[in-house]
Amino acid sequence: MQLLRKVYRFSSTKHRFASDIKSTNRQKMNLFQAINNALDIELGANPKALLFGEDVKFGGVFRCSQGLNEKYGTDRVFNTPLCEQGIGAFGIGLASVGYTAIAEIQFGDYIFPAFDQIVNEAAKFRYRSGDQFNCGSLTIRTTWGAVGHGALYHSQSPEAYFAHTPGLKVVVPRDPIQAKGLLLASIRDKNPVIFFEPKALYRNAEDEVPLDDYELELSKAEVVQEGKHITLIGYGTQIRVLREAAKLAEKDGVSCEIIDLQTIYPYDGQTLVDSVKKTGRCIITHEAPQTCGMGAELSALIQEKCFLHLEAPIKRVTGYDTPFPLVHEPIYLPDKFKIYEAIKQSVNY
Amino acid sequence: MKHFMRFSKISKAFQEVPSQYVYQINPIKNFEPIKQFRVIDLEGNLVAKEYNNIPKEILNQIFDLMISIEEMDNLLYMSQRQGKISFYMTSFGETATTVGTTAALQPQDFIFPQYREQGSFMWRGFTIEQIVNQCIGNHLDGGKGRQMPVHYGSKDLNIVTVSSPLTTQVPQASGAGYGFRVNGENKIAATWFGEGAASEGDFHSAMNFAQTLKCQTLFLCRNNHYAISTPTDDQFRGDTIAGKAPAYGMRTLKIDGNDLLAVYNGVKYAREQIIKNKEPFFIEFITYRIGDHSTSDHSVLYRSQEEIDSWKSGNNPINRLGLFLKKQGLRQFNDDHDNQIRKDVRNRVIAALKHGSEQQSPSIQDLFTDVYDEVLPHLQEQYTQLREHLTKYKDQYPINKFKGGL
Numbered sequence: 001m002q003l004l005r006k007v008y009r010f011s012s013t014k015h016r017f018a019s020d021i022k023s024t025n026r027q028k029m030n031l032f033q034a035i036n037n038a039l040d041i042e043l044g045a046n047p048k049a050l051l052f053g054e055d056v057k058f059g060g061v062f063r064c065s066q067g068l069n070e071k072y073g074t075d076r077v078f079n080t081p082l083c084e085q086g087i088g089a090f091g092i093g094l095a096s097v098g099y100t101a102i103a104e105i106q107f108g109d110y111i112f113p114a115f116d117q118i119v120n121e122a123a124k125f126r127y128r129s130g131d132q133f134n135c136g137s138l139t140i141r142t143t144w145g146a147v148g149h150g151a152l153y154h155s156q157s158p159e160a161y162f163a164h165t166p167g168l169k170v171v172v173p174r175d176p177i178q179a180k181g182l183l184l185a186s187i188r189d190k191n192p193v194i195f196f197e198p199k200a201l202y203r204n205a206e207d208e209v210p211l212d213d214y215e216l217e218l219s220k221a222e223v224v225q226e227g228k229h230i231t232l233i234g235y236g237t238q239i240r241v242l243r244e245a246a247k248l249a250e251k252d253g254v255s256c257e258i259i260d261l262q263t264i265y266p267y268d269g270q271t272l273v274d275s276v277k278k279t280g281r282c283i284i285t286h287e288a289p290q291t292c293g294m295g296a297e298l299s300a301l302i303q304e305k306c307f308l309h310l311e312a313p314i315k316r317v318t319g320y321d322t323p324f325p326l327v328h329e330p331i332y333l334p335d336k337f338k339i340y341e342a343i344k345q346s347v348n349y
Numbered sequence: 350m351k352h353f354m355r356f357s358k359i360s361k362a363f364q365e366v367p368s369q370y371v372y373q374i375n376p377i378k379n380f381e382p383i384k385q386f387r388v389i390d391l392e393g394n395l396v397a398k399e400y401n402n403i404p405k406e407i408l409n410q411i412f413d414l415m416i417s418i419e420e421m422d423n424l425l426y427m428s429q430r431q432g433k434i435s436f437y438m439t440s441f442g443e444t445a446t447t448v449g450t451t452a453a454l455q456p457q458d459f460i461f462p463q464y465r466e467q468g469s470f471m472w473r474g475f476t477i478e479q480i481v482n483q484c485i486g487n488h489l490d491g492g493k494g495r496q497m498p499v500h501y502g503s504k505d506l507n508i509v510t511v512s513s514p515l516t517t518q519v520p521q522a523s524g525a526g527y528g529f530r531v532n533g534e535n536k537i538a539a540t541w542f543g544e545g546a547a548s549e550g551d552f553h554s555a556m557n558f559a560q561t562l563k564c565q566t567l568f569l570c571r572n573n574h575y576a577i578s579t580p581t582d583d584q585f586r587g588d589t590i591a592g593k594a595p596a597y598g599m600r601t602l603k604i605d606g607n608d609l610l611a612v613y614n615g616v617k618y619a620r621e622q623i624i625k626n627k628e629p630f631f632i633e634f635i636t637y638r639i640g641d642h643s644t645s646d647h648s649v650l651y652r653s654q655e656e657i658d659s660w661k662s663g664n665n666p667i668n669r670l671g672l673f674l675k676k677q678g679l680r681q682f683n684d685d686h687d688n689q690i691r692k693d694v695r696n697r698v699i700a701a702l703k704h705g706s707e708q709q710s711p712s713i714q715d716l717f718t719d720v721y722d723e724v725l726p727h728l729q730e731q732y733t734q735l736r737e738h739l740t741k742y743k744d745q746y747p748i749n750k751f752k753g754g755l
Contacts (some may be wrong), residue, residue, distance in 0.1 A: 050531070075531040081561055086520050086554030090562075093524025093538070096509060097459060101524070113550075120514045121521070129502045129510035130493035131719045166720050190722040219725070266725050 012045075012184065012213040017222050018177045023210040032202040034176035034209050035064045035141075038183040039102065041213050043072050046100055049187070051077045053087055053104030053141075061106060062143065062202050088114030088140065092122050095135035095192070102187060105142035108196060109156040114140075122192040123167030136190035141183070144172065144196035145237050146287055146333060151326035154199075157236075157288035157319075162194050163265035163297070169193040169218060170264040174239040176207040181216030182262065189218060198237045221268040223275065227257035230281040230343055233272060233298060235261040238285050238334070245339035254347055264294060272298060273305045280311035281346045285334050290318040312349035315342045382588040383603040385635050388610035391664055393672025400614045405679050411452055411472075411609060412674060413690055415444045415667050418467055420694040421477060422640070425484065429498075429644040433702055434484040436498045442607070442639030444468045445666035446571055447541075449612030454539060454620060458567075459525055460508045461518035461540040464499055465571065469541070473506040477694070481701035487708035488752045493719070494711040516546040519568070520555035523629070526566030527558075530627050537623050539567040544633075545576020547590045556597045559629035566629040567619055568594070571606065573638035578651040594631035606634025607666040610673070637664065709752040713739070 015021055029037065042049050051065060051072075057079040059066035069077040080087050084105055091103035105111045111118075118140070126134035146155045162170045171186050171193060173179035179197065186193040198205075224239060225246060232242045239260050246256035257275050261267055276282045282302055284295040295316035302314055317334040325332050388397040395401055422439035429437045440447065447468025451460070460469055467480065482489040484498035492502060492510060502510025509518065522540035529536045546552065547570055559566045570590045574581055587593065594601040600622060604615045612634065619630040637660040641648045648657070662668075674680035713735070717728045724732070739746055739755055748754050 048528075048532075050528075078562070081554075081557050083554045083557065085550055086523075086558045089517065089520030089551060089554065090524035090527065090558055093461075093521030093526075094528045095524075096521060097525045097528050097538075099528040116514060117517060117520075117551075121512065121517050124512070125510075126722070127719045128492065128495050128500070128512060129504075130491050130495060132491060132502050132504035133509055134722070136722060169721075266727050269727070 012188075012215055014185075014215045014217065015181065016217045016220055018181065018216060021177075021210050021214055023212050023214070025211045026208040027211055028206060029176050029209040030203050031176050031179055031197065031205045032063045034180040034207075035183060035197060036066055036068070037209065037211070038180040039065065039068060040071070042100070042102070042184060042187050043068060043076060045213065048098065049076070049100040049102060050094060051102045051104070052080050052090070054080060054082055054106050056080075056104055060104070062199065064104070064141075064197075083113070084110050085113040085117060088117035088122070091138045091140065092117060092125065092135045095138035096125065096133055098137070100137040100187060101139070103138065103140045105140060107154055108142045108144045108158050109153040111140075111142055111158060115161070118162070118168070118192075118194070119165050123165045125167075125192075127167060134190070135192050138192040139183075139187045139195055140193070141195045141197060143199040145198045145200055146324070146329065147200045148329065149326070150324070152323045155324040155329075157196075157286060159196060159264045160288055160293050163294060167191070168265065170196070171218065171262065172196045172198070172236040172264055173262070174198075174236055174260050175201070175205050176209050178216060178260075178262065180209055181214050182218070184213065185215035185218050188215065196236070200237050216262075219263045219266050219268050221262055221271040222260045223257060223271065224260050225256065225258040227255040227279065229255045229279055230257070230283065230346055231272070231275040231279045232256050232258045232283050232285070232339070232343075233261060234258070234285045235264060238287065241334070241336050241339065242285065244336035245343065248336060248340040249343045252344070254343060256343065261294070267298070269301050269305070272302060276302050276306045277309045280309050282310075282314045283317060283339060283342050283346060284314065285317040285339055287319050287333060289321045290316060291321050293318055312346040315346055317342045380588070380592075383591050383601065385603050385605040386611050386615055387605040387608050388614060389608050389669055389673045391669060393669050393674075393676055395673070395677070400610055401677075403610060403613055407452060408609075408670075408674060409680055411448050412667075412670055412680065414448050414468070414471060415670065416687060416690060417694045418444050418448075418471060419667065420691045421480070421698050422467070424695055424698045425481070426640070426644060428702055433706065434498050436644055437484065438465055438499045438643045439640040440465050440467055442637050442660060442666065443571060443573055445609040445612050445670065446569075446606045446634040446636055448472050449609045450539070450569060450616045453613045453616035454537070455535070457507065457536050458620070459522075459536065459538045461522040461525070461538060462508060462511050463515070463518065463541045463543060463546060464511050464513075465543070466541050467499075467501075470501055470503065470506065470508055473503075473508065475501065475503055475506060475508075477697050478701045478705070479503075481698065481705045482708070485702075485705040485708070486710065487705055488711045489705070489708055490711070493715050516542055516549035516551040518542070519546075520551050520558060522566050522568075523555045523559040523562070523564045526564030526629065527562055529565045530563060534565075535624060537565045537567050537620060539569060541569045541571065543576060544570060544572040544574075544581060544590050545579060545584055547593075548584055556594065556599065556631070560597045560599045563628050565623050565627060567616075567623060568629065568631040570631075570633040571636060572633055573636050575638050575642070575648070575652070577642045577646060578648070589633060589635070591631065591633035599629055599631045601631045603633045603635065606636030607664050607669060609666060609670045636666070710750050712753040713751045713755065714753075
């Protein structure tokens with residue numbers, strides 16, 4: 001058993017956006033490989049970092065922790081009993097005495113037993129103690145979003161529940177490069193972060209990911225495509241759908257600006273407002289149900305700050321107010337055609 | 350530093366073990382309840398001589414603190430009735446558990462309390478003034494006036510801040526104890542909870558994680574017979590809480606919680622075992638809540654005065670320790686000395702209440718600080734909005750109550 005010395009710090013570079021990274025030292029990776037790479041870097045750089053959750057030891061059901069137990073040992077990369085409320089609390093306890101706790105919840109659909117610990121404890125730990133204690137070195141990684149056949153309990157997008165909790169940060173990456181940088185930033189952020197990983201992208205999303213240790217700034221939204229006529233806001237898997245919808249709209253001569261929120265909470269409202277002031281039209285999209293989803297929050301903010309600039313009502317294209325379906329998934333999802341239709345309605349208002 | 354380890358797959362290949370089978374249906378029905386470890390009897394006589402090993406100074410300091418807490422609790426309870434503080438929780442009848450335990454731990458051990466452990470706080474040096482300032486919530490409160498009374502915390506004393514949701518601290522202590530083990534630290538995470546709190550799901554997760562992952566965690570259950578109005582008969586069956594611990598594979602002790610020597614010795618033993626074996630330990634203290642649950646409770650609505658008195662006079666931790674000290678000649682008992690201690694505490698509490706009530710509350714900014722490690726833009730914006738509002742309507746709000754005003 002190795003004696004862990006006091007922490008560290010490392011040659012990590014911090015960037016606002018992935019496009020700022022100039023590194024040529026890259027490797028083709030999918031999302032789970034990028035996550036694995038980020039975890040490997042942190043475990044290597046930070047002797048007080050620990051990675052744990054259900055099935056983490058053999059490599060994880062999505063392979064995110066592949067090889068890490070072999071490399072860092074069972075004291076640092078280990079299985080927990082099957083108990084999400086325990087995983088959350090265990091992570092809080094570790095973080096409260098100075099360890100970097102990277103807790104994995106296998107499916108976001110199963111995060112709810114830990115809801116009390118996350119909302120009542122982790123989020124409020126610093127505030128209620130007068131800053132004598134904190135669990136800032138806690139990061140909860142969990143899977144997120146539709147996967148094609150997941151139905152009610154393997155497809156949920158629970159970000160809105162946590163975005164309503166002061167003291168937490170909530171992050172959703174869209175691609176491997178962002179995922180690695182945002183995950184490292186989340187782990188090192190001095191506040192508890194919930195990091196949602198879009199499971200549909202674990203294998204399907206590939207990129208040339210820099211091998212360096214780098215972080216991408218939290219609470220910064222990225223304009224992934226510039227445009228003139230309408231602002232499209234989304235995050236995670238939905239960014240791909242927005243790109244497809246924008247291509248359809250382009251054929252009609254509509255130039256779409258696409259923004260990836262990246263950090264769901266606290267979000268970067270300024271970038272959204274600047275964009276809508278420019279375009280005058282806005283669509284917000286997410287898989288999560290419509291009522292009280294992030295679309296509702298962002299609509300409220302944008303209409304407040306951009307009222308006189310709006311040429312059309314803000315439209316939300318979201319999942320319906322139903323549990324996530326199975327056979328109905330293809331018609332449930334806010335796909336490119338629904339977004340394209342919303343763009344047309346907005347432009348023709 | 351990396352080291353390469355072969356991934357060890359534990360084999361679950363089937364093996365026939367004849368001795369694991371029986372050939373008749375014979376369910377487990379009852380089992381012997383665990384007995385309470387005791388060193389001194391109800392009259393303070395030594396009944397387990399080999400545990401008469403606590404230094405005289407420590408015993409006297411413990412006794413001094415137990416009677417001080419009794420005085421302080423009395424006064425702060427009354428001060429709530431007088432409207433000086435909004436809420437309070439006394440610990441009458443339970444201070445042998447909290448003071449004795451904390452005296453047997455090391456200062457570097459982290460404590461994760463529930464809410465009735467002023468004995469733990471004060472043994473480590475938390476002052477009457479700190480208690481009163483937290484109850485008032487003035488700018489001197491280490492918690493910055495954020496929480497209701499009795500939600501103390503102290504980074505200096507390694508006692509994590511109390512939070513109202515029950516039992517949440519228990520699995521957190523499992524996590525902390527894990528960190529201490531993998532870092533090879535001579536530290537344990539000790540966590541308090543009542544027998545009612547042990548019904549929460551968090552208790553089960555905590556116990557299972559601690560034993561399975563080998564955490565340097567000490568579980569301390571104060572079975573004081575009531576969870577507000579709910580007696581233990583409505584809380585659980587089986588052999589109290591201690592009866593559950595062996596099922597997790599955990600070393601377990603049940604201790605007479607009103608016997609200070611048993612408490613001290615039991616906890617000392619448990620701590621040594623935890624550090625030596627790098628595994629958790631479970632202790633249940635059998636005690637009794639002589640006072641009400643809190644200032645919002647009126648316990649004679651659900652229990653008789655006779656019942657309360659039977660413990661107050663028949664099995665009282667302060668009386669038992671006092672009788673032991675007297676019989677062993679370890680303390681000079683004259684009314685003047687102990688009365689002086691109580692008088693000094695009363696004066697100190699009164700002075701702290703007076704001084705504390707004259708202090709301002711934390712600043713208006715402190716509504717927005719510590720939500721995160723820094724005040725983020727959206728909170729800056731909300732603070733600005735609040736300032737504008739308070740400026741405009743300043744006569745409608747007690748602005749000068751807050752340190753720094755507007």
